[in-house]
Amino acid sequence: MPHRIVLSLTAAIALTVSFLVMPAGAQSDPWAKIDPSNQSLVFWHNHTRSRQDALQAIVETFNESNPYGITVTQETQGSYADIFRKMLGLLGTSEVPDLVVAYQNQAATYQLSDALVDMTSLLQSPKWGMSAEQQADFFPAFFQQDVFPLFENARLGLAPNRSMEVLYYNRDWLAELGYDEPPSTPEAFKEIACKATRTPFSKADGGGAMGYQLNLDASRLASWTFAFGGGIFDYETSLYTYDSDGAQQAMAFLQDLYAEGCARPVSERGGAIADFSTGRLLFSSASSSGLPFVRAAVGAGAKFNWSVAPLPHITPAPVMNVYGASVSMPKSTPQRELATWLFIRYFTSPEVQAGWAQAANYFPVRQSAEQRLGDYFERHDAYKTAFDLLQYGRHEPPVPGYDFVRAMAEEALAAIFAQGRDVEKTLDRLNRDANVSLQEQLEYLPSAE
Amino acid sequence: MPSRAFRLPEALGRRLRRREAREQLIGYLFTAPAVAVIALFGLFPLGYAFYMSFFAWRVRQGPFRGLRNYGKALGEPDGVLIFAGAVALLVLAAWMWRRARQTVPERRLLGLLAAVALLVLAITAAVTGWGRMLETGDVKFLNALPVTVYYALGSIPLQLAIALALACVLFQNLRGSAFFRMVFFLPYVMPTVATATVFRSIFSSRDTSMANQFLALFGLEPQQWLAESRPVLEVLFGWQLPDFWGGPSLALASIILFGVWTFVGYNVVIFLAGLGSISGELYEAAELDGANRWDVFRHITFPLLSPVTFYLALIGFIGALKAFNHIFVMRSPLAQGTVNTASMVIFDTFYLANQYGYAAAQVVLLFLMILGVTYAQNRVFGRSVIYD
Numbered sequence: 001m002p003h004r005i006v007l008s009l010t011a012a013i014a015l016t017v018s019f020l021v022m023p024a025g026a027q028s029d030p031w032a033k034i035d036p037s038n039q040s041l042v043f044w045h046n047h048t049r050s051r052q053d054a055l056q057a058i059v060e061t062f063n064e065s066n067p068y069g070i071t072v073t074q075e076t077q078g079s080y081a082d083i084f085r086k087m088l089g090l091l092g093t094s095e096v097p098d099l100v101v102a103y104q105n106q107a108a109t110y111q112l113s114d115a116l117v118d119m120t121s122l123l124q125s126p127k128w129g130m131s132a133e134q135q136a137d138f139f140p141a142f143f144q145q146d147v148f149p150l151f152e153n154a155r156l157g158l159a160p161n162r163s164m165e166v167l168y169y170n171r172d173w174l175a176e177l178g179y180d181e182p183p184s185t186p187e188a189f190k191e192i193a194c195k196a197t198r199t200p201f202s203k204a205d206g207g208g209a210m211g212y213q214l215n216l217d218a219s220r221l222a223s224w225t226f227a228f229g230g231g232i233f234d235y236e237t238s239l240y241t242y243d244s245d246g247a248q249q250a251m252a253f254l255q256d257l258y259a260e261g262c263a264r265p266v267s268e269r270g271g272a273i274a275d276f277s278t279g280r281l282l283f284s285s286a287s288s289s290g291l292p293f294v295r296a297a298v299g300a301g302a303k304f305n306w307s308v309a310p311l312p313h314i315t316p317a318p319v320m321n322v323y324g325a326s327v328s329m330p331k332s333t334p335q336r337e338l339a340t341w342l343f344i345r346y347f348t349s350p351e352v353q354a355g356w357a358q359a360a361n362y363f364p365v366r367q368s369a370e371q372r373l374g375d376y377f378e379r380h381d382a383y384k385t386a387f388d389l390l391q392y393g394r395h396e397p398p399v400p401g402y403d404f405v406r407a408m409a410e411e412a413l414a415a416i417f418a419q420g421r422d423v424e425k426t427l428d429r430l431n432r433d434a435n436v437s438l439q440e441q442l443e444y445l446p447s448a449e
Numbered sequence: 450m451p452s453r454a455f456r457l458p459e460a461l462g463r464r465l466r467r468r469e470a471r472e473q474l475i476g477y478l479f480t481a482p483a484v485a486v487i488a489l490f491g492l493f494p495l496g497y498a499f500y501m502s503f504f505a506w507r508v509r510q511g512p513f514r515g516l517r518n519y520g521k522a523l524g525e526p527d528g529v530l531i532f533a534g535a536v537a538l539l540v541l542a543a544w545m546w547r548r549a550r551q552t553v554p555e556r557r558l559l560g561l562l563a564a565v566a567l568l569v570l571a572i573t574a575a576v577t578g579w580g581r582m583l584e585t586g587d588v589k590f591l592n593a594l595p596v597t598v599y600y601a602l603g604s605i606p607l608q609l610a611i612a613l614a615l616a617c618v619l620f621q622n623l624r625g626s627a628f629f630r631m632v633f634f635l636p637y638v639m640p641t642v643a644t645a646t647v648f649r650s651i652f653s654s655r656d657t658s659m660a661n662q663f664l665a666l667f668g669l670e671p672q673q674w675l676a677e678s679r680p681v682l683e684v685l686f687g688w689q690l691p692d693f694w695g696g697p698s699l700a701l702a703s704i705i706l707f708g709v710w711t712f713v714g715y716n717v718v719i720f721l722a723g724l725g726s727i728s729g730e731l732y733e734a735a736e737l738d739g740a741n742r743w744d745v746f747r748h749i750t751f752p753l754l755s756p757v758t759f760y761l762a763l764i765g766f767i768g769a770l771k772a773f774n775h776i777f778v779m780r781s782p783l784a785q786g787t788v789n790t791a792s793m794v795i796f797d798t799f800y801l802a803n804q805y806g807y808a809a810a811q812v813v814l815l816f817l818m819i820l821g822v823t824y825a826q827n828r829v830f831g832r833s834v835i836y837d
Contacts, residue, residue, distance in 0.1 A: 085800055091508060109803050113509040208656075216782045265783060267654045267676060400507075404802035410782035418783055419678065437802060443505065 031125045031338055038069040039339035041098040044077045044086075046325075047360070052076055054359030062346050070339045072099075080106070080325060084403075087330075091115045096330040098340045104145060104398030107156040107328045111148070112400055112441075117329040118154035119146075122341040130345065137350065141393040142365045146326050148398060149235070150442070157326030160347050161362030163289040164393065165223040165321040166308040166386050170282050173201040173304065177282075182309035186228075186253050189283070189312040194262040196282040203302045204279035211262040212283040213272045214254060216414045218406035220285060222396050223321035224250040227313040232409075233397035240397070240405065240438060242412075242431040243424075249314070251416045251423045258417050265418050277301035285311060287323075288386045292361045295382075308382045310389055322393035324362065363390060401441035405434045495816070498809040506806035518810035524586025532578030538571035543829075590811055592786065593794040594818070599697040600776075600790055601769035601822075604708040609761060611709065612716030617750070619717065620724045630721070634714035645707060645778035649675060652703045654783075660703075675700045676783035698787035704779050708772065716761050723757035724750070755834045763826060770819045791815045 047055050052074070059072045075097070077083045084106045090096045091113050102110065110116050123129045135143065138159075146157035169182045174192070177199060183189040193211025200209035214220060221242075222232050230246015233239070241247070257263035266272045273290070275281035277297035286294075288308065298306055310318030327347070329340050346352060353364035354372035361383065364373070370387070377384035396402070412430040415421040502518050505511030523529045542564045549560025583591055615633060619626045636644060651659040652674035661671035672684065677699035682688045684699050697705065727750065735745050751758075773792040780788045789797075795815065799808035 081800075088508065088800070088803065109508060112507050112803070115508075265654075265676070268650060271653075271655070401802055403800075404797065407782075407797060407801055411785055414782040415785060418676070419785070440802075440804065441507065443507075443511075 029125050029127060030121055031334070032127050034334045034338045036068050036070060036335055036339035036342055039071070039336050041070065041072045041336065041340055041343065043072055043074045043099040043327075043343070044083055044097040045074060045101045046076065046078065046080050046083060048076055051360045054356060057359075058347065058352055058356060062343055066342065066346070068339065068342065070342060072343050084109075091330070094332075096332075098332060098336055099327050099329055099343065101325040102157060102328040103323075103325045103402075104148075104157070104395075105400060105402030107146070107326070108148060108150060108398055108400040108402075110328065110330070111151050111154070111156055115330055116154075116156045117331055117337050118151075118156065119158060119329065119341065119344075120153075120155045122338070123155060123158075128338060128341060128345075137366050137368050138348075139365055139367060139390060139393070141322060141390075141395065142324075145395050145398065150238070150399065157328040158344055158348060159324060159326045159365045160344075160353075161356065161360060162322055162324035162365060162390075162393075163287045163362055164323070164386055164389065165219060165285060165311065166288050166389070167311050168276060168284045168286060168294060168306060168308055170201060170276070170279065171305040171307055172203065173279065173282050176202060182307075183312050184310075186312045186314065190253075190257055190260070190262060193257065193283055194260055197262055201279040201282075201302070201304070203304055205302045206278055206280060208280050210264055210275060210281045212257060212285075213264050213266050213275060213281055214258075214413075214417060215266040215272060215286065216410050216417070218409040218413070219287075219321060219323060219396065221247075221251075221409050221413045223285065223311055224254060226319040226321055226394050227311040227315065228253070229313075229315045229319075231394075233399070235397075238399075238438075238442075240431055240434040242409065242434055243427045247427055248423055251413070251427060254413075254417050255420065255423060259420065263417075265414065273297050276306075279304060288383075289324075289360075289362055291380070291382055291386070295380075306382070308386050310392070318389060318392045319394050320389050320392045322390065322395050363387060399438060399441065401437050404437055408433055408437070498812045501806050501809035502813050504806045506809070507803055508805070511806070514806065518807045519814070520586075521807060522587050522590050522810055522814060524582040524584065524591075528578050528581030528585060530578070531574055532582060535571045535574035535578055538567055538574060542567035542571055589786065589789070590791070590794050590798075590814075593789050593791045595693050596697070596701065596787065597770055597772075597790040597792075597818075599701060600705060600708070600772060601766050603697055603702065603705040604712075604769055605762060605765040607705070608709040608712050608716055608765065609758060612713045612720055612761075613754070613758070615713065616717045616720035616724060617746070620721060630717065632714075633717050636711045636713075637715040641711070641774045642778055644711065645775035648703075648707045648710075648775070649779050652706075652779075672699065673783070674703045675779055675788075676781050678783065678785035678787045698784060700781070700784035701788045704776055704788055707775050707779065708769070711775070712765065712768075716765075719757055719761055720754065723754045727753045752835045756836055759830055759834045762830065763823065766822060766826060767819055770815070770822065791818070 043059070045052075045055065055074050059074045063071050077086060080101065080103060083101060084103075087096065087100060087102075087106075087110060091110060092115060096115070107116060123135070139162075142159040142162050145159060147153055147155050167182065173196065174180075174182065177192060177195050179192060183192050189212075196211040197209050200207075225232055225242075225244065225247040228246040228250040230244035230248075230250065231241055232244070232247065234241050254263065258265075268274075272281065272284045272286065273294060274297070276284045276294065277300070279302035291308070294306070298304060310320060313319060327344060329337060329344075331337070332340075347356075348365060350364075350366040350368045350372070353366045353369040356362070357364040357369060357373065358376045363386070364370075373387075377387070408430055412426050416423055416426050501510075503513060503515060505514050520526075545560060545567060546564035549557050549564055552560055579591075615629075619630055653660075654671075654673040654676040655661065656665075656671045658671075658674070660674055664671060677684060679698060680690070680695035681699050681702045682690060682696050688695075690696070731749050731753075732745060735749055740748070770790075771792055772790055773796065776788055776790055776793055777796070780793065791811070792815070795808050795811045798804050798811060802808075
């Protein structure tokens with residue numbers, strides 16, 4: 001009897017030890033036995049022209065080189081908003097694509113109906129996932145952006161590219177005004193912008209001189225708030241903080257710029273690029289993804305030297321608003337999901353990232369891609385300047401209903417900037433309305449039931 | 450004396466009944482496709498929207514909310530009831546006014562005074578009820594309702610008046626009238642999004658925009674146009690009237706101009722058809738009686754065109770209350786929501802806030818509003834229509 005007890009105990013201990021020393025993922029890799037072979041996948045995205053061509057090349061290479069016979073078809077489905085609207089109508093049906101571009105707040109909205117695959121287990125899969133080293137190669141801010149605390153830290157996407165809010169400036173005009181460097185503080189920014197309105201650029205194509213044009217966009221509000229040390233969302237309380245001190249200071253600064261005649265709102269789509277490229281506008285803040293368009297417009301316009309810089313800030317280091325859509329995976333079958341994941345893994349690999357970044361003018365999401373971008377950096381110094389600012393990245397909140405809040409923020413920004421409304425009251429009201437909207441969104445989270 | 454009723458032979462009766470049944474069946478079969486289409490694409494979506502409006506529906510169906518979506522839009526019941534009471538008083542005032550005008554002279558003044566008193570009471574109640582609704586309801590949605598009314602009242606009468614004038618001119622068989630008829634009709638057939646984009650550029654707030662260049666010809670200051678949230682009356686005359694009485698913003702007025710430009714051509718074509726149907730003998734008789742052009746227009750053309758005018762007004766109002774595409778293209782955050790008609794707010798609730806249940810409640814409310822306006826229009830103006 002004692003002998004049998006000893007044997008049983010020994011067996012139990014041996015099993016426990018073997019279980020403990022087994023690789024973590026192998027204990028329960030739900031994907032280990034799934035076969036992704038011969039799946040035909042559809043990828044919905046918003047890229048057109050040269051970006052679509054570059055993506056097609058990536059897809060073709062993947063289709064030819066993957067050993068599982070997986071075939072991906074990429075399809076342009078309109079703008080981000082178009083895709084979002086189409087997806088909302090198709091969620092839960094078999095018509096959804098296997099892969100779709102989605103901003104974080106859009107992915108959060110899809111997940112309200114439990115429609116997306118949580119990629120965590122795929123990422124961690126010993127057989128199909130990424131090693132710890134590979135995961136660490138992602139820019140941390142980008143990598144974390146698709147993990148949603150609201151949905152029990154589910155990973156609802158993976159970033160294939162990112163952009164960043166930067167300040168475009170006319171370097172030649174700046175020199176004519178007597179400055180060697182772009183302004184790094186709000187005071188200097190105001191001084192130069194105001195001076196520019198009184199001192200038109202010598203090569204300007206057409207009359208008029210403007211210091212700064214502000215696009216009335218929620219991301220501009222966020223960017224300026226970040227630059228003034230504030231935030232628009234508290235991740236601990238899951239509440240908007242549009243009434244933060246930083247936001248108030250930033251908005252008061254912009255309001256003052258407008259009141260002094262040194263800044264104007266962008267009145268037409270593409271108006272800022274048109275004015276900048278013809279040498280009538282000194283500063284414009286916009287997405288870094290617009291770099292090739294600005295390059296082309298200036299080349300066809302007043303042909304001057306220009307570059308990008310961080311927004312003037314009161315923080316010790318710049319705080320850059322980094323944004324961009326990730327790719328998300330609507331639920332289908334395990335085989336299709338795994339096949340889709342293999343494409344994502346390929347798409348986000350350093351080699352592919354380096355090529356995609358150059359073709360699309362986005363930033364790569366893998367740090368090691370930098371080594372492959374040397375020539376490109378040399379040819380495009382503005383891109384290199386922006387790339388070096390990635391380390392200061394911060395992002396806007398990945399919460400459902402953020403599009404609705406963005407519309408509110410844009411009206412608030414317009415009211416403060418161009419209509420001289422009371423900054424504190426307007427931001428207080430925006431913050432209250434935004435949080436009411438957020439609470440309504442979170443009222444029926446799937447996990448809460 | 451008992452009458453002997455004529456009776457068909459039994460077999461013949463059966464045959465006739467069968468034939469009648471067959472004819473009815475064929476009739477139903479002929480109408481079935483239309484009924485199916487209307488039921489599927491007209492009634493079902495409406496019924497489904499009505500169903501959704503009772504639920505919290507955020508991408509997927511949530512719990513039952515009863516009337517809370519409606520409460521969220523309109524506010525506390527007391528405000529809604531006061532406002533509904535005001536509408537009832539208004540109807541009563543209109544009825545009393547009409548009765549008073551038809552009654553004997555001794556009672557007329559009293560009746561008219563009572564109607565005016567009721568009207569004042571109705572306006573007071575409406576202001577009180579509306580204020581309460583704004584306090585407790587969805588300000589975005591409620592503010593969209595007067596914007597929708599401004600849009601409809603600003604565009605329909607103007608486009609009808611211009612279209613009637615143009616139709617009368619074109620009806621004179623002047624040289625090139627066919628060409629102008631086509632030119633006027635073109636805006637109606639052109640893609641709205643494209644033309645609205647062009648209008649957006651024309652009414653841009655830039656000093657170099659066409660609208661501002663036009664003002665500059667007369668030495669006038671450039672305007673913000675689509676980016677101007679202040680009411681037109683304030684921009685033009687500096688009058689700062691409260692709330693509804695301030696009128697539409699300059700941004701909305703710019704959009705109204707687009708609406709007028711787009712639909713004038715269509716109205717011209719319909720008016721021309723109406724003018725063609727008026728008998729020439731009436732004009733000849735009027736001429737013999739010595740009527741001048743204005744008299745002819747006032748006493749013959751305008752009354753006999755009333756069915757066409759009524760039809761265009763009815764269709765125009767329904768269209769204006771549902772207007773969306775061009776407003777979507779032309780709206781800007783600088784307009785501060787002053788161009789957001791009910792359709793725009795519903796779109797935002799649906800696609801930006803993803804609150805489908807609440808958006809459905811807003812749809813039902815807009816539908817009821819359209820129904821109410823159409824009914825009122827029918828009752829008020831339908832009587833003035835002369836059909837022959």
